[in-house]
Amino acid sequence: xxxxxxxxxxxxxxxxxxxxxxxxxxxxxxxxxxxxxxxxxxxxxxxxxxxxxxxxxxxxxxxxxxxxxxxxxxxxxxxxxxxxxxxxxxxxxxxxxxxxxxxxxxxxxxxxxxxxxxxx
Amino acid sequence: xxxxxxxxxxxxxxxxxxxxxxxxxxxxxxxxxxxxxxxxxxxxxxxxxxxxxxxxxxxxxxxxxxxxxxxxxxxxxxxxxxxxxxxxxxxxxxxxxxxxxxxxxxxxxxxxxxxxxxxxxxxxxxxxxxxxxxxxxxxxxxxxxxxxxxxxxxxxxxxxxxxxxxxxxxxxxxxxxxxxxxxxxxxxxxxxxxxxxxxxxxxxxxxxxxxxxxxxxxxxxxxxxxxxxxxxxxxxxxxxxxxxxxxxxxxxxxxxxxxxxxxxxxxxxxxxxxxxxxxxxxxxxxxxxxxxxxxxxxxxxxxxxxxxxxxxxxxxxxxxxxxxxxxxxxxxxxxxxxxxxxxxxxxxxxxxxxxxxxxxxxxxxxxxxxxxxxxxxxxxxxxxxxxxxxxxxxxxxxxxxxxxxxxxxxxxxxxxxxxxxxxxxxxxxxxxxxxxxxxxxxxxxxxxxxxxxxxxxxxxxxxxxxxxxxxxxxxxxxxxxxxxxxxxxxxxxxxxxxxxxxxxxxxxxxxxxxxxxxxxxxxxxxxxxxxxxxxxxxxxxxxxxxxxxxxxxxxxxxxxxxxxxxxxxxxx
Numbered sequence: 001x002x003x004x005x006x007x008x009x010x011x012x013x014x015x016x017x018x019x020x021x022x023x024x025x026x027x028x029x030x031x032x033x034x035x036x037x038x039x040x041x042x043x044x045x046x047x048x049x050x051x052x053x054x055x056x057x058x059x060x061x062x063x064x065x066x067x068x069x070x071x072x073x074x075x076x077x078x079x080x081x082x083x084x085x086x087x088x089x090x091x092x093x094x095x096x097x098x099x100x101x102x103x104x105x106x107x108x109x110x111x112x113x114x115x116x117x118x119x120x
Numbered sequence: 121x122x123x124x125x126x127x128x129x130x131x132x133x134x135x136x137x138x139x140x141x142x143x144x145x146x147x148x149x150x151x152x153x154x155x156x157x158x159x160x161x162x163x164x165x166x167x168x169x170x171x172x173x174x175x176x177x178x179x180x181x182x183x184x185x186x187x188x189x190x191x192x193x194x195x196x197x198x199x200x201x202x203x204x205x206x207x208x209x210x211x212x213x214x215x216x217x218x219x220x221x222x223x224x225x226x227x228x229x230x231x232x233x234x235x236x237x238x239x240x241x242x243x244x245x246x247x248x249x250x251x252x253x254x255x256x257x258x259x260x261x262x263x264x265x266x267x268x269x270x271x272x273x274x275x276x277x278x279x280x281x282x283x284x285x286x287x288x289x290x291x292x293x294x295x296x297x298x299x300x301x302x303x304x305x306x307x308x309x310x311x312x313x314x315x316x317x318x319x320x321x322x323x324x325x326x327x328x329x330x331x332x333x334x335x336x337x338x339x340x341x342x343x344x345x346x347x348x349x350x351x352x353x354x355x356x357x358x359x360x361x362x363x364x365x366x367x368x369x370x371x372x373x374x375x376x377x378x379x380x381x382x383x384x385x386x387x388x389x390x391x392x393x394x395x396x397x398x399x400x401x402x403x404x405x406x407x408x409x410x411x412x413x414x415x416x417x418x419x420x421x422x423x424x425x426x427x428x429x430x431x432x433x434x435x436x437x438x439x440x441x442x443x444x445x446x447x448x449x450x451x452x453x454x455x456x457x458x459x460x461x462x463x464x465x466x467x468x469x470x471x472x473x474x475x476x477x478x479x480x481x482x483x484x485x486x487x488x489x490x491x492x493x494x495x496x497x498x499x500x501x502x503x504x505x506x507x508x509x510x511x512x513x514x515x516x517x518x519x520x521x522x523x524x525x526x527x528x529x530x531x532x533x534x535x536x537x538x539x540x541x542x543x544x545x546x547x548x549x550x551x552x553x554x555x556x557x558x559x560x561x562x563x564x565x566x567x568x569x570x571x572x573x574x575x576x577x578x579x580x581x582x583x584x585x586x587x588x589x590x591x592x593x594x595x596x597x598x599x600x601x602x603x604x605x606x607x608x609x610x611x612x613x614x615x616x617x618x619x620x621x622x623x624x625x626x627x628x629x630x631x632x633x634x635x636x637x638x639x640x641x642x643x644x645x646x647x648x649x650x651x652x653x654x655x656x657x658x659x660x661x662x663x664x665x666x667x668x669x670x671x672x673x674x675x676x677x678x679x680x681x682x683x684x685x686x687x688x689x690x691x692x
Contacts, residue, residue, distance in 0.1 A: 010159075028691045039687035054689050090690045 009074070012103040014065045025093060025101065026060020027053050027067055032086030042070040050074075051081045051089045053105075068107065075104040158209065161277070165205040172198035179378040188378045189268045189284060189318060196316060196381050197281045200272060208277035234537065236307050236544035239429035242555040243273060243311060243389070244299035245398065246282070249418040252289050264288050266320040267415055269384070274312040275302040286320075287415060294415075299558040305427070307544040310390050313421065315403070317384040319412030382406075382413045387421055391546060394427045396553045426553040431541040433552065435460040437534040438473070439527060441504070443481070444494075444519035455480065457520070459534060461552055462486045464507070483518050484509045487542055487549075491535050493528070494519050503528050505535065 016023035031040055031051045042052045053071040056063045073081045076092045084092070093101060175194040182188055266288040273280045282296040294315075302311070385403040393401060400420050407414050438458040443466070445452045455466040458473055465479040472479070485491075485507070494504040504521035505528070522528035542549040 025692045028689045030687050030689045032688075035688055055691075086688055086690065090692060093692045 010066070010071075010105050010107055012062075012065050012067050012071075012105055014061050014067065014101050014103065016099050016101070017061045023094070023096065023099065024060070025062050026057035027062040028055040029073065029086075029089055029093070030054040032089055033083060034085040034087075043072070048072075049083075051084065051086075067103070067105065071105040071107055073103055073105050077102055158212065161205050161209055165202055168198045168201045168205070172202070185320070185379075189320075192318065192379045192381055193268075193270055193281070193284055193316075197272065197279065200274070201279050204274065204277045204279055234540050237430040237537075237541045238304050238306060239427050239545065239548065240433070240555060241275060241302045241305040241309055241311060241394075242299050242426045242428075243313070243423055244297070244426075244556075244558075245422070245424045246271060246296040246313070247422040248294040248315065248385075248403070249420065249422075250287070250292055250294065251416045251418045252292075253416070267317045267413055268320060268379070268381075269294055269315060269317045269415070270381075271296055272312075272314040272316065273300050274314070275305055275309055278302055278304075287317075299556060301555070301557065307391055307429070307546070307548075310388055311425070312386065312388050313423075314386040315384045315417075316381040317413040317415060318379045318381045319414075320379070321412070382411065384413060384415060385417055385421075389423075389425055391427070391548070394425050394548055394553075396424075396426055396551070398422055398424050426555050427545070427548045428553055428555050429541060429545040429548050431538055431545070432461045432549055436538050437531070438470075439531070440523055441466070441520040441531070442523070444504070444521055453480075459485065459538060462549065481518075483507055485535070485538065487539075491532075491539075493532060494521070505531060 014025050016025055018024075029051050031037070031043075031049060033049045035049065037043065037049045038046050040046070040048065040052055042054070043050070051073045053062075053067055053069055053073065056067055056069050073089070075081055076089075077098065079092050081089055081092065172195060175191045175198060179188060179191040179195065182191065266286060268284050269287050270284045271282040273282070280300045280302075282298070282300070285294055285296070287294055302309075305311075383406045385405045387401050387403050389401060393399060400422050403417060403419055403421050405417055405419065436459045438456065440454055441457045442452055442454050453468075455468065456470045456473055458465045458467070458479075462485060464483040464485050465473070466481040466483065467473045467477070467479050488510060490508045491505050492508075494506045503525065504519060506517050506519045508515055508517040510516075520531075522531055
């Protein structure tokens, strides 16, 4: 059988929202090189230890910027996110002096569907 | 397998070669959706893939032939569009790469090449004649050979489909009357016309509802009955594939069931074929008499192919020019001029132009016109244009002066571009071709409705449920004595819990008169199928509480959700 991996890379620019003392982005992440990749429901490859978006708060800065659940975060403001621990990833996103984060994400939502479409 | 520093990679294949690459094996395309146009194509592709999924589901679930044909058509259209979008993205990526690598100082030539204007191409009144002869083509005498056909029209990455037409011996021509427009064509366009056909045998071979239902039921039983039926059917022709015997058989076949469209003929039209009238073009025929989808095509196709380049359809530029007094004793009036199509229209003021009144003066601007820059007396700077036309045997020159040097340059540039466009679009610039915008076509309701798959399995009142059970009994090799033949089908509850948590159904008591063809187990099974489909469509979600309130505490510690029984997640 034949299949095609289709990954669209997107640039997402999130303007953090100030809530009290915090700057929030409005999403949650899972993954990391210190985590178990088999538990990641979004990855195509179950050995992928990358950082994935596991939840997006409705109406929050991330959703407004176009981030989607299941997106894999490749870079944050130029910092690599493909080989980081979970905590390192979180820290790179929540730097107190950064109001804007520019993410490079890979969106894999097309993969399975494209697979099917090429099989008929 | 996304490695660090993954950049966009460009494969060498393009167009149909790309398709071959994909079909041959693993093919990885990683594309950077940087620009808004790329995002637009990506969006379109995602939409087509969603439609495709819908069409697949419908095809697998429906039993009425017209529905199946429409779904099969949608499938083919979606596939074609996805491939077209992929090829387009591929092309753009390669162009980008070429641009980056082509900056060599030794390259002579202008950095900005002049590009011809875009235009609208319209194809309409498609007619494909058929050639039915008295001699028999088809083996089944007495049975009317029928096909369902439609056309795909492709220009660039844009694909339009015509409605589907049923063709049999009583039809002399296949006609698709309505117009199809492509609005961003260049003069080098290639309009591909493809005729697709699906053979329709008589009712029996296609699969009547009882037969299809029997197949569905025999492959969707509960565990024990499934084992029993399968054991009885093993070795029989057409028995469904086994899968280890520990779980019920699911929907059969990796390939999509149902009717299939095949390419029957195609033609490629370009600028040379454009004409304000009907023309006949050759068709390349892709199959022979042996195929089920074959039709006796005459070998040609008639249509009207018109094109309206922008330079003809809309004003190119406008502004104030002063007509130099010449032989016609014009007083050097200041005129508001509009360059459009084959004329320079000169009005007294913009209001007149807007109102659509007759211009005070019309100067022809066509392939025969000569324009040269006019200089202010002796100073050597272009300040206007001399427009020379030949009327009959006479040469007439109008000298138009601009209000500034910049204006003069702007007009000259506009004229050069206009002449270039006319040289590229050729016969389309002789006269404006008429193009009618067709009324929006009502799209066929092919997206899966929110209702239950259950309703798609329509069973005609005329279809006796006994027909189903008879077929199954025959397959199983005989009737169990003393019980109604269908009883064995409904002894086991369905294995999978439905998402709505519907309770498993009790089996009907023996010998209950069969009122409705829809049984409780069938209902439950079908809703299981629907639930499975719905689950596949929705992305998996972690059942997390909404944590938007948790960050208002102002603490600097992260909101880690350790209490959730799952992988570690952090809210940012």
